[in-house]
Amino acid sequence: MSHDTATAVRRRPRSRDGLWPLLFLAPLMIGVVVFYFWPILATVLNTFATFDPFGGRSFAGLDNYRTLLSDAFVPRAVLNTAVYTAIVLLGIPIAVGIASLLTQKGLRFSRFYQVLFFLPAVSMPVAVALVWRMIFNQEFGVVNWALALVGIEGPYWISAPWWSLLAVSIVGLWSSLPLAVIILSAGLQGIPPELYEAAQLDGAGTVRQFRSVTVPLLTPSIFFLSIITAINGFQLFDLLFAMMGQANPAMADTQSLVYLFYSEAFRQNDQGYASVIALLILLIIAVLTLLQFRMQRRWVHYE
Amino acid sequence: MITRRSLLGAAGLTGATLLAGCSGDPEIDPALGPMATREESGSVTFQIWDKAQEPAMQQIIAAFGEHYPNISVSMSTTAFGSYFERLRIQATGDDLPDVFWINGPNFELYASYGMLQDLSELEGFDPANYPPNLTELYSSQGTPYAIPKDFDTIGLWYNRELLHRAGVDEPTGSWSWGEYRDASEAVTRALGSEQIWGNPGGTANQAYLYPLIMQAGSFVISEDRTTSGYDTEGAIEAFEFLDGMIRDGIAPDVRYTAENLPNELFSNGRAALYTSGNWSAALLQDSPVRDQLGVAPLIHGREEANVIHGIGCAMYARSRNKPAASAFLAFLGSEEAHRIQAAAGAANPAFLGTNDAYVDAIPEFSLDLFVEAAETARTYPASQNTTAWLQLEELLFPKILGGDGKLVESARELADRMNGVLADES
Numbered sequence: 249m250s251h252d253t254a255t256a257v258r259r260r261p262r263s264r265d266g267l268w269p270l271l272f273l274a275p276l277m278i279g280v281v282v283f284y285f286w287p288i289l290a291t292v293l294n295t296f297a298t299f300d301p302f303g304g305r306s307f308a309g310l311d312n313y314r315t316l317l318s319d320a321f322v323p324r325a326v327l328n329t330a331v332y333t334a335i336v337l338l339g340i341p342i343a344v345g346i347a348s349l350l351t352q353k354g355l356r357f358s359r360f361y362q363v364l365f366f367l368p369a370v371s372m373p374v375a376v377a378l379v380w381r382m383i384f385n386q387e388f389g390v391v392n393w394a395l396a397l398v399g400i401e402g403p404y405w406i407s408a409p410w411w412s413l414l415a416v417s418i419v420g421l422w423s424s425l426p427l428a429v430i431i432l433s434a435g436l437q438g439i440p441p442e443l444y445e446a447a448q449l450d451g452a453g454t455v456r457q458f459r460s461v462t463v464p465l466l467t468p469s470i471f472f473l474s475i476i477t478a479i480n481g482f483q484l485f486d487l488l489f490a491m492m493g494q495a496n497p498a499m500a501d502t503q504s505l506v507y508l509f510y511s512e513a514f515r516q517n518d519q520g521y522a523s524v525i526a527l528l529i530l531l532i533i534a535v536l537t538l539l540q541f542r543m544q545r546r547w548v549h550y551e
Numbered sequence: 552m553i554t555r556r557s558l559l560g561a562a563g564l565t566g567a568t569l570l571a572g573c574s575g576d577p578e579i580d581p582a583l584g585p586m587a588t589r590e591e592s593g594s595v596t597f598q599i600w601d602k603a604q605e606p607a608m609q610q611i612i613a614a615f616g617e618h619y620p621n622i623s624v625s626m627s628t629t630a631f632g633s634y635f636e637r638l639r640i641q642a643t644g645d646d647l648p649d650v651f652w653i654n655g656p657n658f659e660l661y662a663s664y665g666m667l668q669d670l671s672e673l674e675g676f677d678p679a680n681y682p683p684n685l686t687e688l689y690s691s692q693g694t695p696y697a698i699p700k701d702f703d704t705i706g707l708w709y710n711r712e713l714l715h716r717a718g719v720d721e722p723t724g725s726w727s728w729g730e731y732r733d734a735s736e737a738v739t740r741a742l743g744s745e746q747i748w749g750n751p752g753g754t755a756n757q758a759y760l761y762p763l764i765m766q767a768g769s770f771v772i773s774e775d776r777t778t779s780g781y782d783t784e785g786a787i788e789a790f791e792f793l794d795g796m797i798r799d800g801i802a803p804d805v806r807y808t809a810e811n812l813p814n815e816l817f818s819n820g821r822a823a824l825y826t827s828g829n830w831s832a833a834l835l836q837d838s839p840v841r842d843q844l845g846v847a848p849l850i851h852g853r854e855e856a857n858v859i860h861g862i863g864c865a866m867y868a869r870s871r872n873k874p875a876a877s878a879f880l881a882f883l884g885s886e887e888a889h890r891i892q893a894a895a896g897a898a899n900p901a902f903l904g905t906n907d908a909y910v911d912a913i914p915e916f917s918l919d920l921f922v923e924a925a926e927t928a929r930t931y932p933a934s935q936n937t938t939a940w941l942q943l944e945e946l947l948f949p950k951i952l953g954g955d956g957k958l959v960e961s962a963r964e965l966a967d968r969m970n971g972v973l974a975d976e977s
Binding site: 381385407408493514516 | 639643753755808942950
């Protein structure tokens with residue numbers, strides 16, 4: 249933020265402005281309050297309630313929190329969601345590599361590659377999940393066919409615990425690449441070419457340039473991506489839902505937190521308990537994001 | 552997809568709760584009141600979930616129009632996947648359609664919370680016209696709240712060609728568990744190298760596990776709806792019967808069937824025996840191996856047991872159009888309407904004595920055995936919050952049959968969790 253705008257913000261509103269500033273702010277403020285603050289507040293209040301299926305509500309004290317502590321599905325769901333998020337975060341270094349290759353000067357067919365890497369972002373998640381289901385099929389899937397070529401009998405990717413989580417994570421990582429590549433490409437184009445020239449004059453090779461110029465100057469983009477990716481990771485639901493399908497023996501061991509929330513709210517008709525899970529997700533994401541902001545001082549370089 | 556819909560649903564629920572909170576609770580008039588006369592005008596909203604049955608329902612509406620020319624019926628269809636989410640939002644917002652379809656798992660919830668109209672006084676509706684086990688499904692504490700529309704029972708579908716190649720005779724009557732296992736084994740042993748199974752396994756509840764558990768002398772839910780039957784001796788026996796076939800390589804394991812669905816295995820000629828309901832008839836008509844398919848009565852254990860389920864037609868207890876809705880609902884329950892949907896091959900009608908039209912509509916298969924099975928079939932197991940424990944089944948049936956040596960332990964977990972749900976019911 250530049251110095252000028254900072255003082256502008258600090259300027260006290262003069263009284264003759266009257267209600268005008270508020271009026272202009274209102275459309276945004278009302279939206280934020282009604283669609284963000286109020287639902288969060290309502291969720292917190294709902295954690296102390298039991299619901300009738302058709303809207304009636306009664307005070308339940310800490311019952312829902314007690315259920316959370318005694319539900320064996322919860323620790324497993326936290327673990328699954330964390331593992332998924334960790335694997336998807338690995339997509340960021342991969343995306344850094346892809347983006348720097350894509351933005352190399354004189355790369356032939358660079359447009360074509362850009363389209364190719366952007367395709368996952370414009371494909372329907374459910375369709376993507378169904379195609380990957382086929383790719384991971386134990387009997388006919390491409391993955392196990394390839395493994396068989398080197399003499400490995402492939403696992404049941406979709407329906408064995410842990411393998412299923414790995415399969416879902418791989419697809420999650422793959423789907424997260426396009427956005428990361430785009431943001432990082434933009435970041436790369438923002439690096440002044442003089443810095444590379446200077447580095448060259450100092451005798452830095454390509455690898456050294458990448459390590460000492462590209463990566464440090466990309467850290468703001470990387471930081472932004474790691475925040476977004478972690479938040480998205482903790483919201484894992486549709487991919488899991490569509491890839492695992494029905495009657496899956498691994499489902500009980502592969503549930504994510506949002507899946508648990510969905511089950512409680514819409515299948516078990518227990519909105520009070522579902523609210524506790526939603527609150528838990530919110531808290532985990534908040535703490536995680538806070539930690540990332542704390543740690544950024546150590547590794548993010550702003551120009 | 553689901554996320555968005557669910558979030559919208561959640562937003563809708565919250566919004567509806569707010570609205571309901573603001574508008575206050577007007578007294579419900581529990582009385583049905585008089586039915587519309589033939590000259591009276593009115594309009595009725597009608598909600599269903601099956602796109603495939605739309606044409607038959609349109610025919611029924613047209614036939615109703617001849618009796619009541621001044622009453623208009625507007626029908627809407629919501630896909631089954633989101634039907635009951637939508638219905639709950641409508642119920643919360645006092646916006647249910649006048650007449651709508653309901654099913655066994657959801658019936659008691661709506662009936663016990665006063666959403667459904669007591670139909671005991673409905674003119675022209677006589678519960679004796681439908682199979683008693685269906686009437687029971689759609690009664691709450693002895694009072695009827697929905698009219699049976701159609702019904703399904705379970706039979707043993709088979710692939711003649713595959714049985715023949717394995718040297719197994721076609722089933723003519725009901726096989727015992729042992730005969731079913733032996734036949735499955737013979738086919739798997741003979742044709743396993745071609746990726747063909749004796750039976751396609753799976754964890755279907757209504758079509759496979761429920762009848763087996765009942766045949767082993769046990770129950771899914773106790774009669775007073777307080778206790779799960781999943782940790783009883785009979786249930787364990789049924790689980791072990793299926794687990795045994797998986798262990799001995801006769802039937803595919805649950806990891807395999809999660810990727811290769813049993814109905815697909817059977818309809819693609821990759822399994823010889825398949826227990827399923829008459830609803831499969833419509834799908835199997837289009838199967839590439841349809842010429843090789845036949846159907847026999849369901850297998851039996853120590854006891855004979857089949858499960859009956861069907862759709863019900865209900866009226867909203869706070870409908871603003873009760874006279875017209877009564878006339879339409881009574882017509883939906885009439886012999887005439889049931890004959891129309893039967894002749895369309897849309898569903899197996901619930902009105903006693905009208906099934907011939909349905910059996911004749913799909914002549915490829917001898918569907919009459921599904922009608923006969925209704926006489927001795929048991930009522931589909933349900934309680935107030937059935938959907939809650941249905942989800943537990945979905946999660947834990949595959950685990951019980953997962954072959955990890957924890958069959959009894961997982962069955963107990965399912966029973967415990969289900970008992971927890973039942974204890975929370977009012």
